[in-house]
Amino acid sequence: AQSVTQLGSHVSVSEGALVLLRCNYSSSVPPYLFWYVQYPNQGLQLLLKYTTGATLVKGINGFEAEFKKSETSFHLTKPSAHMSDAAEYFCAVRGPNFGNEKLTFGTGTRLTIIP
């Protein structure tokens, strides 16, 4: 069974600084990986996903993530934080095998932007 671990339940960065949210996965085979964002009082929105191909994935709002198989990681980055990035971020994994399709989410990282 696959799982994800998000390091740091709370991360604070200054406006304009680099955002780095960490996600490590556990899977017996290369999985499909996702980052979702949840703004206050809203549901989750997909930021980006990795399925196959290029390991550096670009998403919406200037975010990107790199799949590193050797490190079993899929960290989310953004070069310059904006106040509107304040939200909770969830990393998720899905196995590649038919029938093993449910998304498994991490426990989330709350990102705070300091003016």
Add this chain to the structure above:
Amino acid sequence: KAGVTQTPRYLIKTRGQQVTLSCSPISGHRSVSWYQQTPGQGLQFLFEYFSETQRNKGNFPGRFSGRQFSNSRSEMNVSTLELGDSALYLCASSLVPGGLTNEKLFFGSGTQLSVL
């Protein structure tokens, strides 16, 4: 196109009661998934329905059940409520089960259930 609609937005119940939550997917979407979100636990998968059939189920007790109607609307029911059932319940929809195509899920804003 309207998004995923969940009703009610807030619910307050007492222990031992039962509750029914409703989810209307995006028009044309036939797959609906349910998740329980709690602080510290993140999102836990409850179940997934497609064309009125349950395709996948998480590790929740039998007090949690669901169904899907012919118009793709879905309901989940929790019987004999416990304090630990207090959570945000999120519904997500997609055209087909996300695991088949890795298409993204569209989430509703959730129903906040408080059990007193």
